[in-house]
Amino acid sequence: MRYENENLHDKKLIMCNESKIIFATDDWFASAENLLKQDEPIFKPNIFTDFGKWMDGWETRRKRIPGHDWCIIKLGLPGVIHGLHVDTAFFTGNYVPRFSLQAANLQKEPSMPLRSSDMMGKAATSEMFESVKEFNSEKWSVILPMTELRPGYDETRHNFFPINSEQVWTHVRLNIYPDGGIARLRIYGKVRCKINTNEIIDLVSIRNGGICKGYSNAHYGHPRNIIRPDPAINMGDGWETARRLDRPPILDADEFGILRVPGNEWAVFKLSCIGCISHLEVDTAHFKGNFPDSIRIEGVLIRSDITWNKDNINKINWETILAPVKLSADCLHQYGKEIKSKGPFSHVKITIAPDGGISRVRIYGKIHIA
Structure with missing residues (x-):
């Protein structure tokens, strides 16, 4: 018997199927949309694409220019974030060594060029980088500072982090330092929506x-x-x-x-x-x-x-x-x-x-x- 309690495992998921990737700096080995999949990560040995080893997650290329990789995610539901689950499953020699999370409550979302259905082997275009400046995301609130992750072996793949915040957020920025792969991102908390008392x-x-x-x-x-x-x-x-x-x-x-x-x-x-x-x-x-x-x-x-x-x-x-x-x-x-x-x-x-x-x-x- 299990009951919902204050443990992170039992918090409500506010990243539902309606969550979406707004922007990602790079999707070379595997696209950022994989972060949002509801099913468990899988591994296909000896399967390669034109861009490298097939991986079930978001994996960027080995960075050879200044900076770090990051992406913006629109939450499926606005809410108060109480915890994160970062799953590095199967990313062993190529996992993200450090990450951080920022968040914002946007009443109006700036327009962005649409991402294609398959971003594998691609990076953000100059047009995308120019458009994403309107989000001003580098100045969003830091709700989890730079933190180490563990490799994607069975005993170390699950990384849980409590978040102490009572603010309502609509978008998050996932920063990875400097590059690498993450299989899944789960964000837990409490939904906060405006409800019309006269509507069914x-x-x-x-x-x-x-x-x-x-x-x-x-x-x-x-x-x-x-x-x-x-x-x-x-x-x-x-x-x-x-x-x-x-x-x-x-x-x-x-x-x-x-x-x-x-x-x-x-x-x-x-x-x-x-x-x-x-x-x-x-x-x-x-x-x-x-x-x-x-x-x-x-x-x-x-x-x-x-x-x-x-x-x-x-x-x-x-x-x-x-x-x-x-x-x-x-x-x-x-x-x-x-x-x-x-x-x-x-x-x-x-x-x-x-x-x-x-x-x-x-x-x-x-x-x-x-």
Whole structure:
């Protein structure tokens, strides 16, 4: 059992699939876009390109001119940064020895020439260098000064750094000194977005500030994935549990076709704000032979946060939002009239039975004005 806590591993990712590379000084061996990939880095031995060894990360050429390499990343979501994970996987004799991170909150982003879909073997053009001056990025706030990294062996590839800042940022500048490779960059924190109280929004979305507080099982994929704003790209981008070992040898169903099973898996989410629910969506996209049989969604209004352990979760008097309903493979399920209670709620509990995977959950509603 794991619970979201103050450890960096459990902070919310604010670099989602909507993050993008705005500028990079050099992409010779591997383009900077690889930094943002959601999947784990891989290594392909004996695979070479016209530019050198193929690597799954951002790798610049060996610098032979004054200066150092750097790139600008637009965060997928504006937020307060609490920590970094710099993964140097497979970069052993060619990893970045030192790096730093700067950040800015830009209300208006200067225009930049578009990067091509594949920047490998290229460097920033003179036009790009001229345009990027408008960002004035060398003067951005330093949120992590020059710090050493370790090589990409299994025992040293993961480099974690806490960040002590309460400011909201929209862009970061990753400086590498002087050159080399990094496989992945993960930025964790809390989303800070402006919400219109009169609009129906996705109350649980990470885009608006929703956060996973606890879960029973995340063997193949973390439940925080299901509140990402963008569609799931594959099964690994959803929440998938292990197969429960208490499954009956022979399965039986009730009169509604829902399997009778002794156990289930669950995840608890804090909504972006206290809200009243209008309708729901449950998406099992990509889950075809491993979707849950049924799902149940419950809610509660708690104005002061609690310790989200199993005992406390079981003591809560949850209200039924959506009674158990049968799910289908690789399908978007929508619920409106099926909603039993609209709230207001501060937290929701999503229960799947007996196990399996879902890609996204949307909980639509309006902010509750007390």
